[in-house]
Amino acid sequence: xxxxxxxxxxxxxxxxxxxxxxxxxxxxxxxxxxxxxxxxxxxxxxxxxxxxxxxxxxxxxxxxxxxxxxxxxxxxxxxxxxxxxxxxxxxxxxxxxxxxxxxxxxxxxxxxxxxxxxxxxxxxxxxxxxxxxxxxxxxxxxxxxxxxxxxxxxxxxxxxxxxxxxxxxxxxxxxxxxx
Amino acid sequence: xxxxxxxxxxxxxxxxxxxxxxxxxxxxxxxxxxxxxxxxxxxxxxxxxxxxxxxxxxxxxxxxxxxxxxxxxxxxxxxxxxxxxxxxxxxxxxxxxxxxxxxxxxxxxxxxxxxxxxxxxxxxxxxxxxxxxxxxxxxxxxxxxxxx
Numbered sequence: 001x002x003x004x005x006x007x008x009x010x011x012x013x014x015x016x017x018x019x020x021x022x023x024x025x026x027x028x029x030x031x032x033x034x035x036x037x038x039x040x041x042x043x044x045x046x047x048x049x050x051x052x053x054x055x056x057x058x059x060x061x062x063x064x065x066x067x068x069x070x071x072x073x074x075x076x077x078x079x080x081x082x083x084x085x086x087x088x089x090x091x092x093x094x095x096x097x098x099x100x101x102x103x104x105x106x107x108x109x110x111x112x113x114x115x116x117x118x119x120x121x122x123x124x125x126x127x128x129x130x131x132x133x134x135x136x137x138x139x140x141x142x143x144x145x146x147x148x149x150x151x152x153x154x155x156x157x158x159x160x161x162x163x164x165x166x167x168x169x170x171x172x173x174x175x176x177x178x179x
Numbered sequence: 180x181x182x183x184x185x186x187x188x189x190x191x192x193x194x195x196x197x198x199x200x201x202x203x204x205x206x207x208x209x210x211x212x213x214x215x216x217x218x219x220x221x222x223x224x225x226x227x228x229x230x231x232x233x234x235x236x237x238x239x240x241x242x243x244x245x246x247x248x249x250x251x252x253x254x255x256x257x258x259x260x261x262x263x264x265x266x267x268x269x270x271x272x273x274x275x276x277x278x279x280x281x282x283x284x285x286x287x288x289x290x291x292x293x294x295x296x297x298x299x300x301x302x303x304x305x306x307x308x309x310x311x312x313x314x315x316x317x318x319x320x321x322x323x324x325x326x327x
Contacts, residue, residue, distance in 0.1 A: 031228070034272045041270075101241060127245035134270035136228035136242060 033134050033142075033153040040067070040144045041132040048099055048121035049108055055096075055122040060144065064093040064171050067142040068118070068158070069130060071102040072110045074138040080157035084117035087163065093171060094119035100130045100138055143167055204239050207251055214254055221250055221263055226275050234277065 035041070044056040068084065070077040084095060097118040099107045104123060111121075124130055133142065143152040151170055154162055205222065209215040219236065225246070227238035235243050235250070246267075253263050267275050279285045 031272055031274050034269055101245075127242065128249060131242075131246060131249055132270065134272075136271065 030155045031136070033150070033155075035134055035142070035150045036153060038150060040142065040148050040150050041129070043122065043124075043129045043132065045098075045122040045124055045129060048097070048104060048111075048123050051104075051123070055120050057148070059120075060094070060096060061148055062146050064146060065096050065119075065144050066093055066158075066167070067096050067098065067133070067144055069098045069100050069133070069135050069138050069140045071100045071138050072106045073102065076157045077139045078114070080139055080159070081114050081117070083158050083160060083163065085115050086160070087158070088117040092168070097121035098129060098133075098135075099123050100135065101125065101127050143170060204243075205236050205247055207247060209251065209254070217260055218251060218254055221254075221260060222247055224277050225250075225264075225267055226277055228271055228275060 040057055042057045044054050047053045047055045066087065087093070088095060095118045097120070099121050101124065107121070107123075111118075122129070133140075137155070139157055141154040141158050142150050143154075145151045152166055154166070158167075207218065209218050222236035223234045225235045227233045227235050227240065227243040227246075229240045229242050230238050233243075235246055250263055253266070258266075264276070268280075273279050273282075273285060279288060281289050
């Protein structure tokens, strides 16, 4: 009887390990951000189209905002642009753009042609601010709460599904004084 | 004749080495050999997050170049290797380290091979012992084999 018990237990263990692997398969390509639950990185960068003015992380203290990293060189950014415009129309929270390693002129043309969903866009020519946020590919979006804590990160395009499933519940829950 | 035979492979080797140098992604020069060595070690042990199986030192993508530039500046500003590593891990997570640190999340990664090896050794030892015991009980194994 014990003859079969050991292989059976080993097989059971293997099933459990593989099941965990399959469960996590959809997140395989996504690297969890260590920033979640921690204060959003500080930055102070020139504003797109108004380089005399600085955009800094302190400007948004006390409100929810979605920090969206994009660039005109990024295909997925074009794909998510429609959703960004929808977010802007919903007026639930402001979008703060980070124009990452981009040409200012092209970025302005992009916003004129496709519509500008952002409350403000900061320009990151050196790429240092993006690194500070742990960005590794555009688009990426970070949900920041009124205390300035990063609550959630979207890697890849912001879709309606992600917005309603992952962003909205966090924002409405937080504004009701929860968490 | 013998002379030329020797030069040819040498020439080929030199060409290969030159090609390698021309292909090198990172040509950063640090002011001192000590800093250069630390820079090189760090850029080789940190992962390029965009092309995830390449080290920062070998990756041609823009993000890797930006991260190398940041590491260079941090070292020039007198930061220690541990501070550079901690900065990157705080932003990109343990995944950025090719050699993950030992902590509660990575413990299984470090301990599992040893544990499995011990388990294997234990099972093997038991099997061998049992077979040896069987053999000892058998008064004439060779004869039996002959009969069978």
